[in-house]
Amino acid sequence: MSRPDEPEARDLVARLNAGKLSRRDFVTRASALGISTGAIGSILAACGGDEEVAPPPAETPPAETEPPAETEPPSETAPPAETEPPAAGDPADIAVVAAKAHAGYTVKVTYEGGLQALDPKNFSGPLWEELTGIKTQVIELPFPELYSKPIAEHIATSGAFDILDVPPPNIPSFVEGGVVAPIDDLIEQFGYGPAQEDVHPLYRALGTYKGQTYGIFDDGDMFALYYRKDIFEDPELMSAHESELGRPLAPPTTWDEYTETATFLTGKLAPDVYGAGAFRKQGSPGNQFAFFQQLRANGGTFFDPETMDAVINSDAGVKSLEQMLAVNKASIPGVEELDAVGQWTAWLQGKLAMIFSWPPTGRMSENYSQRDESFSFIPESTIVGKVGYAIMPQLNGEHAGGFVKCISADSKNLEAAYLTVQWLTSPSISLQRVTLPYALRDPYRISHFTSEEYGSLWPGAKDYLAMLNDAANNGVIDLIMPAAADYSFAIDRACSAVWGGEDPKRALDNAAAEWNKITDQTGRDKQKDAYAAFLTLPGATAENTIAALGQALTL
Amino acid sequence: MAAVGARARKPRPSGAERMILGRRLRVEGVLRFAFIGLFLLFLLGPLYWVFVTSIKPVADYQTVPPVWFPDSPTSIHFSAALNDLRGWTGLKNSAIVAGIVTVVSVLVGTAAAYSMARFRTGGKNLAFWVLSQRIMPPIAVVIPIFLIYRELDLIDNRFGLAALYVVFTLPFSIWMMYTYFRQMPVELEEAALVDGCTRWQALWKVAWPLAAPGIVSAAAFAFVFSWTEFLFALVLTSNEAVTVPVVISQFLAFQAAQFGESSALSLCAMVPALFLGFLVQKHLVRGLTLGAVQG
Amino acid sequence: MALGADATRRRLSQTASSWVDRHFRWLLVSPAVVLILALTIFPLGYAIWVAFVTYDFNIPGHAWRGIDNFKEVVTDPNARKAIATTAWLATAAVAIELVIGLLLALAMVRPFRGRRWLIPIFLLPLFMSPVIVGQFWALLLTEPFGPTNWLLGAISGSDVNIRWTTQTPWAYFSILLADAWQWTPFMFVILLAGLSAIPDDLYSAADLDGARPRQAFFFVTLPLLLPVMLVAVAFRVIDAAKIFDVIYVLTKGGPGTDTYTASYYLYEQGFQLFHLGRGTAGAWMFMILLSVVSYWLVRRLLKPVEA
Known part of the structure; x- marks a missing residue:
């Protein structure tokens, strides 16, 4: 048995990185050395693109954050499938x-173009x-074409x-249009x-529609709260917070608290x-995403x-938009111009005490993603080890986006x-895929949440995974029905109009008329009908989250 | 930048200010060069900033005050944009598409222009009709083209995109060459015909070489148009045929404000077009105005 | 001429080439005409059908809708606002570019050292993709990456917190800035050509008549420059009315629908929401509107060529 960090294996990796060895040769030779397919994958992943080598892991992250390949004893994983019959369950x-x-x-x-397609x-x-x-x-397709292209190709039955x-919001239209094939039988068969x-x-x-399975879920895009433990545990700030606001400095549990604490911290820091x-x-x-999240959290x-x-445009809606506006005022100047990456940049440079965003936030905060060249648009984290995790204020975080892998009904080889x-x-x-440094696919399986490998990527990774599970328990989902994009655009415009000075109530009245x-x-x-079907999905409202339905998973 | 407009009015001294001639000239000269300098700054400022962004480590992105030049410049944005994020693919596709368009547009355009200039083919109506293509808003054409291309399986296809570009560069090619041929003396071709040349030969061997400078500019225009066009490419390409402007726009779309990467690829994409721009300077005005103004 | 060498071949091809010669002029224009017919006229005809049926990726089938698609666009407040925004943005952009371009051309028309190098630099923006130009300004203006607010703050000595791309009216200003950056050189180079073409003896004559520089400008320069100016303005108006790329990169139509232009609105209808029937109906109306506006401009354009 040979471990990847032994001389021969190391030599292989070095040659792969130097471009002297093709991926194919690498896999063949590594298998010969007895390295498991899983470990091979991780090495290939860590090597990233063909040209440049990712920064050596030893440089920045602490020893615990080595890629899974190097901490995992190969005996744990099944030997290459060629040599032995598959384990019954895997x-x-x-x-x-x-x-x-x-x-x-x-x-x-099909994949969304750019970073998503690197995997x-x-x-x-x-x-x-x-x-x-x-x-x-x-x-690789731009995001809107993930909807239009499959429909167009299906009409042309091109088998493209x-x-x-x-x-997920595209699933109903795809099923009704016959674009995707049901896979219940195949799931059974294999x-x-x-x-x-x-x-x-x-x-x-999210992979089902009207009781049938059309796809397998593949990306747990939960919003969650990330906060700076060093700031939240600062004794001076703690006592000042307590005396000024009458409650301890802790991750906020309501949106009003969120604004208060953010205002307090901005004022101090x-x-x-x-x-x-x-x-x-x-x-x-x-x-x-943010509006839908808060709308449901406020009971709308x-x-x-x-x-x-x-x-x-109900009271809950107006309240949500007003709260969002208040959050803006308590946030970093220019917040209205920030996009998701701009927010991450500010966060990683230590300029923000709290943010809510997608799960990659946790990995970037620990410099795990930045080891890959393709993440060169994100700065090195200055807050390694200082990040705490919590679910969103008022429990309900948005499952914002996500991906389901479906089979095209026109595939020339459904089984393959x-x-x-x-x-x-x-x-x-999938565990290897969600732990790729450059992954934008986020944990979605119980076995991801409980994975020792994932849990040892950085010191707080276990807490991170537990929080992601908890967030999913309380999560609410995007609107899933035909014309979901229309509805979403109208809301996006209403919000940005409010940031530009429009009255929240008026903006929402206009949006409701548009809706x-x-x-x-x-x-x-x-x-x-579509909305009725949507309401049956867990997470459609605050009343039927997984936790509210009493099905919350504890790890 | 708003100051540009405000100052702009000053270089022309008002007639009311009656100064001694020498002094007036000096003041006027200072204002004149100040204005030119300001405009130069307005022009080059963004170019400098995009250059700095392309070599700036991300850690320097959101600093106050801004980092005007990074302490440790990096090439990582270039390699990430080109290798990992489809930069090369975009450049290659743009080159292929622009290459096809350049050749076809010039050939087709020259032929039509020659016919219209020498034989008044189609008269004013044809000329007007070709010119009116220049008014056509691309958005009006691209929706039906999208639907038709879908049927023909031409979406995300370099040739499909190139064909459309040819049509949209034809008003340029035709009108530039039209004015060129109109100015060229007819006698040479007539002499060739008398010598027993066919019409084809008169065009190919006499008129075409004489028109070479015009052809070069028409070609450059077609190339630059195809290289920089965005809306058609955005709608009609996504994967295999994706062109540079589309790749750049995706660096700025959805979740990813990949400033360094977009700057790096922009710089790469600017090079060939700028080079051609210098090449055709002499014929620029004629090209921009479809021959209406002789530069 | 390198022909006549092979008499036999020549005889054989005689019939063919005489046919070619007779139809020569039509053969030459036909590829261009066929291409234009196939890729603009035919699609626009096809679009007429699309505009009258359901053509929507949210709704299966192509049921006849009559003028409902047109009605939906006309009654959409966002569409009406987009047309108004397009009109005034285009006007403002062209006006700014004309003024600065003219002043620049006046400043540059007399030779000085370095002029030969400056002109090509001034023309750089004309050869860039509008996407890249939009991105320049995104990089300069967007908080917290852009240095603009900091620079203005440093110059004015007080904090400047302008949200250049997400607040009206600044978002308009940013778009105009980007458009002016790219297209002022267009005005400049055309007007420069026009100015250079004005014969010097006209100025000498004016000078002899005792005209002051300002009078010379208004009575000699301007009238002679006017036709050229009109051409430049016409081309710019036609293009500015189609503005899309900069919006796409810089503001995405925001805040709210404040910077939706006709092209951006139609793009969103067609290719982000896939209401292709409605988008097509809107596109037809936009095209007709633009044609009416441009008609006299184009007639104007034809004149110098006919002369």
């Missing part, structure tokens, strides 16, 4: 064995080909795609059922540190389910396509 191995029958086929996979291009695609002979062709990366049970129930439901930051710039990626909903009139998805999302492979028009244009009856 869907990855089942997929590998069954997929060999399709060697030579090329699966065409299939650099890691999972090459590895899958090594294991099964199935090639992966990545089709095998696997679709589908944002023993994926238990692995589905391992997906957090909030997420599991500006201009070095501001109480909060947010991404409020129109279309980057949009204010709808989207429509009257009887009449389908928009009710976003399905097996690829099964392998990609299987507990063992009603969208509903009429899309078909009121049709939308009524």
Whole structure:
């Protein structure tokens, strides 16, 4: 048995990095050395692109944050699938064995262009080909085209795609339009059922529509609160906070507290540190996520389910928008111009005491992502080890975005396509994918949340995972129905109009009028059915989060 | 920058100020060069900032005061943009598309212009019709083109995009060459015809070489248009045929404000177009105005 | 001429080439005409059908809708606002560019040392993608990355907190800035050509008549420059009315719908929300509007060429 850090293996890695060894040769030789496929994948991932080597892990992160390959004894992982029959339970191995029958086929996979596509291009695609002979062709699309392209290709029945990366709001339209194939039978046939049970129930439901399964969830995009422990545990600030606000300095539990604490911290620490930051710039990626989150946390909903009139301009809606406005005032100056990356930059440079954002925040804060060149747009973290995690104020965080892997109904080889998805999302492979340094895929399985490997990536990683699970328990989901993009755009515009000086109530009244028009244009009856279906999903409102339904997962 | 407009009015001394001639000239000269200098600053400031951004480590991004030149310049944005984030793909596609467009547009445009200039083919109506293409808002064409291309499987296809660019550069090519041919003496071609040349030969061997300078500018215009165009490319390409402007725009879209990467790729994308720009300077005005103003 | 060498071949091709010669002029224009027909006229015709049916990725089928698509656009307050915004943004942009471009051309028309080098530098923006230009200004203006507020603060000695891309009216200002940066050189170079073409003896004559510089400007320069100026303005108006790229990069139409222009609105309808029927109907109306506005401009343009 050989470990990757032994001389031979090290030599292999060095040659791979120097470009003297192709990925294919590397995998073959590494297998010969007895390195598990899992470890090989991690090494390939850590090596990133072909040209430049990621900064050596030893430089910045503490020893505990070494990539999984180097801490994991190879004996833990199954030996290469070629040599032994698959372990009965591991869907990855089942997929590998069954997929060999399709060697030579090329699966065409859609991905959002740019960073998201690095995983299939650099890691999972090459590895899958090594294991099964199935090639992966990545089709990078801008976000709106993840909706339009599959529909267009389906109308043309071109068979241009095998696997679709589908944002959950697109699922109803895709199913109704026959764009995606149901996969319940395939799940049954290839023993994926238990692995589905391992997906957090909030997420599991997102791959289903009207009781059938159309896709496997693949990206747990929960918003959560990240705060600076060093600031929140500063004795002077703690006592000042207590005496000024009458409660201890702690992660806020309501949005009003959030504003108060942010204002307090800005008052004490500006201009070095501001109480909060947010991404409020129109279309980057949009204010709808934050508004939908707070609307539900404040007890609001989207429509009257009887009449389908928009009710976003209810008291809860107005209150949410006013709270958001108050948060802006308490935040770093220019917050209205910040996009998600701008917010991260400020956060990583230590200028913000609290932010809420997507899960990569946790990994970037510990400098885990920055070891890859492709993350060169994010600064090195100056707050390593200082970041605490909490769920959102008022419990309900938005599951903002996310991806479900679906099979195109026009795929020329449904089985190969399905097996690829099964392998990609299987507990063992998906764990590697969510721990890639450059990953934008976030933990979504119970086995991710409890993973020792993930939990040892940095000292606080266990807390991070526990928080992500908790956030999902209390999470609310994006609006999922036809014309979801129309509704979201209207909200985004309403919010940015308010940042520009518009009255919140008026802005929401306008947005509600726009919503009603969208509903009429899309078909009121049709939308009524769609909304009723949406309300059955966990997380559609604050009343039916996983936790409220009594199904909360404890790790 | 607003100051530019305000100061702009000053270089012309009002007639009311009756000064001695020498002094007036001096004041006027100072104002004149101050204005030129200000404009130069307005022009080069953004270029400098984009250059600095492209070599700036991200740690220097949000500093107060801003970092005007990084202590440790980095090339990481260039390598990330080009290698990891499709920069090369975009440059390659743009080059292919622009190359095709340049050749086809010039050939087709020259032929049509020659016919219109020498034989008054189609008369005023054809000329007007070609010119009116220049008014066409791209957004009006791109929606039906998108639907038609979908049927023809031409979406995300370099040739599909190139064909559209050819059409949108034709008013340029035709009108530039039209004015050129109109100024060229007809006698040489007539002599060739008398010598037994066919019409083709008269065009190919006599008129075409004489028009070479105009052809070079028309080609450069077609290239620059194809290289810089955004809306068509945004709608019609996404993956295989994605062009540089689209890649750059995606650095700034959705979640990722990848300033360094977008700056780096912008700088790379600027080089060929600027080079061609210098090349065609002499014919620039004619090109910009479709021959209406002779530069 | 290198022909006549092979008499046999020549005879054989005689019939063909005489046909070619007879139809020569039509053969030459046909590729251009066919391409334009195929890729603009045919799509626009096809668009007429699209504009009258349901063509929407949210709604299956293509049911006949009559003029409903048109109605939806006309009654959409966002669309009406976008047209108004387009009109005044284009006007303002062209006016700014004309004034600065003219002053610059006046300043540059007489030779001085370095002029030869300055002119190409002034023309740089004309060869850049508007996306890149929009990005320049995003980098300069967007908080907290951009240095603009800090610079203004340092100059004025007080804190400047302008939100250049997310607050009205600053968002307009930013767009105009980006547009002026790219297109003032256009005005400049055309007007410079126009100014250079004015014969010096006209000025000498004016001088002899005792005209002051200002009079010379208004009675000699301006009238002679006017046709050229009109051409430049016409081209700029036509292009400025189509403004899209800068909006896409800089403001995404925000805040609210304040910087939605016609092209941006139609792009969103068509390619972000996929209401293609509605988008097409809107695009047709926009095109007709633009054609009416541009008609006299184009007629104007044709004249110098006919002369």
